Amino acid sequence: MLFLTDFNVVFRCFHFITLFVKRNTFFIFCEKQPELYCFSRRFELYYTVLRIFIFRKGILIMLNEKVAELLNTQINKEFYSAYLYLAFANYFSDEGLDGFANWYNVQAQEERDHAMLIRQYMQNNDAPITFEAIDKPDSEFKSHMEVLEAGLKHERYVTGLINNIYGAAYDVKDFRTMQFLDWFVKEQGEEETNANDLIKKMNLFGSDPKSLYLLDQELAARTYAAPSLVL
Numbered sequence: 678m679l680f681l682t683d684f685n686v687v688f689r690c691f692h693f694i695t696l697f698v699k700r701n702t703f704f705i706f707c708e709k710q711p712e713l714y715c716f717s718r719r720f721e722l723y724y725t726v727l728r729i730f731i732f733r734k735g736i737l738i739m740l741n742e743k744v745a746e747l748l749n750t751q752i753n754k755e756f757y758s759a760y761l762y763l764a765f766a767n768y769f770s771d772e773g774l775d776g777f778a779n780w781y782n783v784q785a786q787e788e789r790d791h792a793m794l795i796r797q798y799m800q801n802n803d804a805p806i807t808f809e810a811i812d813k814p815d816s817e818f819k820s821h822m823e824v825l826e827a828g829l830k831h832e833r834y835v836t837g838l839i840n841n842i843y844g845a846a847y848d849v850k851d852f853r854t855m856q857f858l859d860w861f862v863k864e865q866g867e868e869e870t871n872a873n874d875l876i877k878k879m880n881l882f883g884s885d886p887k888s889l890y891l892l893d894q895e896l897a898a899r900t901y902a903a904p905s906l907v908l
């Protein structure tokens with residue numbers, strides 16, 4: 678609990694709005710911070726009631742605790758995705774398939790972008806962020822196809838995670854987060870399609886060395902592009 682006697686010092690620093698008075702206490706909203714404080718009539722700060730987040734148009738909203746928690750976890754999941762795809766790239770590099778390795782290196786960059794976008798969104802909403810340890814990805818694979826199938830399985834898993842956050846935002850009418858997640862919903866659709874296409878191509882051409890070489894050349898052409906979503 679904070680206890681402040683020199684209220685005037687604080688008053689000079691921030692723009693306060695008195696919200697309401699109750700018995701010997703009153704509540705003040707600080708626009709710049711922005712937080713809600715509880716004061717005594719002698720201008721002693723009893724405690725910070727809660728942190729409040731401001732929408733651009735000045736409407737007060739709070740990022741729901743569960744939504745914030747799921748977004749925070751998703752940052753970790755996206756960094757894990759990057760780690761996983763780098764492990765795939767390592768495998769293909771060892772196999773002499775540098776085009777495949779390039780494809781997954783680019784994918785890893787995109788996953789890092791996803792993590793950074795969610796982090797930025799949380800920061801824009803003044804939501805606290807906690808980084809957890811990133812799990813060790815699998816790095817032992819028996820075949821090329823096993824890696825591609827693991828990629829598709831992982832993307833379907835991530836789609837489920839995104840849908841879960843979307844559902845939590847929907848439950849509390851957090852339309853802002855839903856709008857933010859729309860980009861991720863579309864992105865997941867594209868990533869599942871890409872992963873599935875790779876499997877189809879490997880099925881068609883993977884058993885023939887010359888065709889595999891050409892497929893590897895095709896994947897070598899993939900280049901990184903910054904995400905279309907800008908916050």
Ligand code: FEO
Nearest residue numbers: 755788791835868
């Ligand atoms: Fe960011 Fe492919 O999930």
